[in-house]
Amino acid sequence: MAFREYKIGARMFGLALGGSMCITLLLPAFDFASVSSTDVALDKAFTAGHETAFNLEDPFLLGWNKPLKITLKADPKTGQPMAAKEVYVYQTGTTFPAGILHPRILGKGVEELSVQQGKIGEAQKGAGAVFALAKGSFQGAEISYVENLTATKGWTPAVVMSVAKDEDVSHAGAGKTMFVREGCWWCHTLLPEQTQDWQVFGAPPMLGDFNGESPTAFGSDRKAPDLLHVGSRNSSREWMMLHFFNPRLVQPHSIMPRFDYLWGDKDASGQKIDFDKWRAEYIQYRDGARVTPPEVPAYSKNSEIRYLIDYMMSLK
Amino acid sequence: MLKYLFAKNEDIPEGSSAVYWGFSSIVWFVIGTGLGSFNAAKLAFPDFVTGNEFFAFGHMRQVHVHAVIFGWISMAFGMAMMYITPALGNTKLWSEKLGLWNATLWNVGLSLGLVLLWAGVSSGREYSDFPWVIDLYIALFMAVPLCINVWMTVINRRTQGIYTTNWFFASAVFMVAIVFLTGNLPEFFHLTGLTEAYLTWWFAHNVLGLWITPVAAAIAYYTIPKVTGNPLYSHRIGHLHFWSVVVFYSTPAAHHLMSAPLPEWLKSFASVEGVLILVPAIAFVSNILLTMTGKWHMFVENLEIRFTITGVLMAIPLNMQGGFQQTRAINWYIHGTGWIVAHAHLALLGFSTFLEAAAVYLGLQMILKRKLYSLTLGNIHFWLLLIGFTTYWVSMTIAGLIQGAGKIYEVPYIDVVIAEHPYMIARWLGGTMVFTGNVLWLYNMWMTARQGTVIPVGRMPHELAYER
Ligand code: HEM
Secondary structure (H helix, E strand, O other): OOOHHHHHHHHHHHHHHHHHHHHHHHHHHHHHHOOOOOHHHHHHHHHHOOOOOOOOOOOOOOOOOOOEEEEEEEOOOOOOEEEEEEEEEEOOOOOOOHHHHOHHHHOOOHHHHHHHOOOHHHOOOOOOEEEEEEEEEEOOEEEEEEEEHHHHOOOOHHHHHHHOOHHHEEOHHHHHHHHHHOOHHHOOOOOOOOOOOHHHHOOOOOHHHOOOOOOOOOOOOOOOOOOOOHHHHOOOHHHHHHHHHOHHHOOOOOOOOOOHHHHOOEEOOOOEOOHHHHHHHHHHHHOOOOOOOOOOOOEOOOOHHHHHHHHHHHOO | OHHHHHOOHHHOOOOHHHHHHHHHHHHHHHHHHHHHHHHHHHHHOOOOOOOOHHHOHHHHHHHHHHHHHHHHHHHHHHHHHHHHHHHHOOOOOOOHHHHHHHHHHHHHHHHHHHHHHHOOOOOOOOOOOOOHHHHHHHHHHHHHHHHHHHHHHHHOOOOOOOOHHHHHHHHHHHHHHHHHHHHOHHHHHOOOHHHHHHHHHHHHHHHHHHHHHHHHHHHHHHHHHHHHOOOOOOHHHHHHHHHHHHHHHOOOHHHHHOOOOOOHHHHHHHHHHHHHOHHHHHHHHHHHHHHOOOOOHHHHHOHHHHHHHHHHHHHHHHHHHHHHHOOHHHHHHHOOOHHHHHHHHHHHHHHHHHHHHHHHHHHHHHHHOEOOOOHHHHHHHHHHHHHHHHHHHHHHHHHHHHHHHHHHOOOOHHHHHHHHHHHHHHHHHHHHHHHHHHHHHHHHHHHHHHHOOEOOOOOOHHHOOOOO
C-alpha cells in the first residue's frame, strides 16, 4: 500500500519546508555575512574570547580559557610611561576569538587591514598573543582593525603581564561566563530596545555590534534594568559588591537573588567567610533588631564575583 | 515495563510502550510544574531559599522550562503517537521494543540534560539551552527513534489513506529532528554574532511551531471524533490547516527579535507571516468545534472532551494574541514583559497541555482497559488546572501591561518591580494549584491502573459510567 498516493504530497512538503528554510535561513545568512564589525563588536569579541557558554575547554563554565583585558600605562619593553592603552592578552593555550580563526567574520575592510597591517595571521595559540584595536584607512574611510602586538611590536603575553598591576587587569571575559552560568539574562537584557527605552538604558546596538560574539545572550524576558550600558550609569565597584552580596542591602524592594556564593570560601584577606553568621545578623537587621547591617566581606582578587564585577564595569 | 526492554518484540504486550511514555509524562508534569511553582515563589519572595546556587532563580528557570516542554509535553506526544498512530493505520505499532527503549533513552537523556542545566552548564541560548552534546543526543537518540517508529507504523498501515492526525505526527517528528540539527548549528560549528542570535530564535520558534502546536492539534483531530463518534467535520479544512502550518508557521522566526538590529526586510517579512498564522489557527479551531455538532452535552459529561474542547477554545485568544502581538504596532509595548510569559503559558499550559492531558487520560484507559478510577479527582484536576492557569494568565498579563507602561513612560525600574509584586504572588498561587492538581492526577492514574473497573472487550472507556 506504500506511499504511492502521497507522492505529490511528499514533494510539495519538501518544497514547502525547503523553500521556507531558504527564505528564513539562507537569505538572512547572506545579509549577516556582509556586515562589518564595529568597534563595539571588536571590543566585545576580544574581551570575551572564543566562546562564553558550554564548550569543551570550559565545560563547567568556570571562566577557563579566557583572555585578560589590560590597561597598559607603561611600555612593556622599555618600561617608559605612556598614554593608557587597552590590550587583550591571550596567554599560552587560550583559544583565539572567532575573528582571528576565521578573519572573514571581521567583515569587509576590517579583515583586510587586520590581516595585512595587523598581522593577525601570525598569532599562534601555543605561544599566546596580545591584541589591540588600531585605526587605519580602508578605501578612504577610517576604520578600526585588530593588531597583533606580539607580531608587530614583540609584546608577548609574558612581557605585558610583567608590567600590569592587578588594578589594571580586567577579567571581564571570565565575568561574562559567570553572567551566562548564573542566568542573569533571565531577568536582565543586553538589548535596549529601539523604542523610548534607550532614553533610560542607553543606545540600542547596531547591526555590526555582534560579529564574533557567542553567545549574544540578549535575553528576552526583562524583569530588571537593561545592562548593556550599566557601567556608564553606575561605575561604583563598592555599590556592585553590596548589591551582589545581598541586593536588599541597597535596594529593599529588589527581587534580585543574592549572589553571595560567588565570593567563594575566603575573603580578600584570606579569612574564611562565615555566611551563617552573616545571614543571622542580616535577619536581625531586617527585623529591626540591629541598627546597621553586617559588614559585607571584601572579595578576593581571584573570586568569581570579581570577574563578574569586572564584566559589569566593562559594559559601557 | 523495564522487564520488556530485553524481551522479544513479539512477547511485549501491545500498548506497553504507550503506557510507559504516558506515566513518564505525568511524572515529568508533576516535577516540571513543581519547579515552576518554586520559581514563581522566588520571584515573589526573593529570599525564599537563598544563598545556594542550586536554588538560585537563574539556575532553576531553564530546568522548569525544559522539564515541561521536553518531559511533560513531548513525552505525552510520544504516548499519543505510540497508540494513536497504529490505531489510525488499523495495525500494530511497528516496534514496541523500540518504543520502550526510546522512552528510556528519553528519560535518561532528559534527566542528564536537566542536571547539567541546573548546574549552570548551558549554551546561553534561550530554549536551546542544552549544551550541544545533549542536543545531538536529543536529535539522534530521542527524536530519530520516534521518527522511525511513527514512519514505519504509517508505512505498514492497513488502510488506504492516511488520516489527518497521522500526517501531522509523521511530518512533525521529521521536522523536529531537522529543527534540532539546524537550530543548534551555532553550537556545533561555533557560528557567532547575529547568526547565533537569529538561529536561537529560529530554533525556539520552530520547536513551538513545527512540534508543539501541530502535534497538539493532531491529537484533538483524533480524540474528538473518537470519543463523540462524529466524523471529522472537514477533511479539506484539515488540508488547509496542515499546509498552512508548514508554510506560515515555519517562517516568522524573526518576529521574536523585533527590537533587535536585524535586517528590516527580515522583520517585516516575519511580521506578515506571523499574522498569517491565523490561517491554520482558524482552520483548526473551526474544524474541531464543528465536529462537536450535536454532541455538546459531552463537553459537560465527558472528561476527555472537556479537556480537549477547553484547550481548543483557549487556542482562540492564544492565536489572536500571537498573530497581533508580533506586529511592530504592538510588539514595542509588550516585548520582554510578563505579557509574553502569560502568552507562553497560554500556549503551553493552556492550549497544548489540555489537549495532551485528554490524550493521556483517554489512552491510558484504553490500553489498560480500565475505567478511570475517580471522576471526582478528574474533575478536581480539571478545575485546578483551569482556575490555576487563569489566575496565572490574568496576573502575568496585568504585570506585563504595567511593565510595558513603565518601559515607555520611563518609570524608575524599581517602581515597576514594586507594582508587580502582588501579581507575582497571584501567579505563584495559581501555579501551585496546577501543581497540586497534577499530584492528584498521578494518584488517580496510578489507582486506575490498579483498581479501575475492567472495560469489557470491544467497549470504549466513555461508554461506561463513572463510578467514583
Ligand atoms: C505544562 C505546564 C507549563 C509549561 C509548558 C510551562 C512553560 C514555560 C515556559 C515556556 C516558560 C518560559 C516563558 C518565557 O520565556 O516567556 C516558563 C516560565 C515560567 N514558568 Fe512555566 N510552564 C508550565 C507551568 C508552570 C507552572 C504550573 C508554574 C507555577 C507557577 C510555572 C511558572 C513559571 C515561571 C515562574 C516561569 C518564569 C517566568 C519568568 O521568567 O518571568 N509554569 N514556563
